[in-house]
Amino acid sequence: MSDYDNAIFRLATAQEAEPEDYTGEDGLLYCGSCRQPKEAYFPEGKTFFGRDRHPKECDCQRKRREMLEASHREYKHREEVERLKRTGFTDPAMREWTFENDNGKCPQMHKAHAYVECWEEMKAGNIGYLLWGMVGTGKSYFAGCIANALMEKEVSVCMTNFALILNDLAASYKDRNEYIARLCSFPLLILDDFGMERGTEYGLEQVYNVVDSRYRSGKPLIVTTNLTLEELQNPEDTAHARIYDRLTEMCTPVRITGENFRKAKAREKMEHLKKLLNGKEICL
Known part of the structure; x- marks a missing residue:
């Protein structure tokens, strides 16, 4: 996908602004937590349905996405390992x-x-x-x-x-x-x-x-x-x-x-049994 196509995809999947977000001097929306822009302008001359900007990942969103992706990869990995052990x-x-x-x-x-x-x-x-x-x-x-x-x-x-x-x-x-x-x-x-x-x-x-x-x-x-x-x-x-x-x-x-x-396991069990019996008279 081109940069423009990626921008369109982000626009289509954009999330709503958080209450602490704010608009910067450049007119873009910024994250209230990491202070990074959550928007970016389209390349000069390009718009989408009259909009001159598109959503962009801030550091908070990127970290959340990476955590979710890592969690999903781990889930799929454990699922595959379980399948291999079940069949192997x-x-x-x-x-x-x-x-x-x-x-x-x-x-x-x-x-x-x-x-x-x-x-x-x-x-x-x-x-x-x-x-x-x-x-x-x-x-x-x-x-x-x-x-x-x-x-x-x-x-x-x-x-x-x-x-x-x-x-x-x-x-x-x-x-x-x-x-x-x-x-x-x-x-x-x-x-x-x-x-x-x-x-x-x-x-x-x-x-x-x-x-x-x-x-x-x-x-x-x-x-x-x-x-x-x-x-x-x-x-x-x-x-x-x-x-x-x-x-x-x-x-x-x-x-x-x-x-x-x-x-060795048999010896360990015998010793454990002797301790449990604690000197009681029983033929071992």
Whole structure:
């Protein structure tokens, strides 16, 4: 729009003068609060329905408008983040797996921060993580932190596991290709608890189809597993070998060595129970 067209728009959407407003020596209306003009003259020779001036934002109006626009942007942002988390997580509890809620006991958590900070480079280079380590060391939480942080940046992420994927594929025989294509459409796919699914011939074939399709999509993949790196590098048969080869090519191994938080949680509960019982005779 030209300056003249903008001026016409402001004239059409003008608000009434406030009681404290006043007319300046130049004949224009001024804001009684910020003392800035709320009107401006049209370019020389131009008028609109006989008027030689049009409304103009004073500092007060500009600040109010900017606050409203910022509030609207934040509302739309929170709405989008909510949609991403609703569709991207298979378990609502994953929403709480955030950097803010981290207990600080995972020595490798800085790698999760780095992944989020360098997301554009990770995406461009098709770089993922293969998170491996003992049970209960926080591998899933590590991946969840990445997912939540990227969703806060309005990046679409899917965090699921093969047990759910295989169930979905079995229930939608005619739409398998469409289902796998949807998984591969997410900028980041996280496969949690890899290796825990049933090892049937059908199951392995579907696992390979998902992993291979993700490989060919050129998009990053993050996998968490209780398998050791040695097990992944020395598969038991050809069916596992072709899956593991794809994973190790796509994902950089990161060993998670945090304390077993499940055992730690159990100890905390036991200590709390002992305090509640306060020496009462009961077999624990």
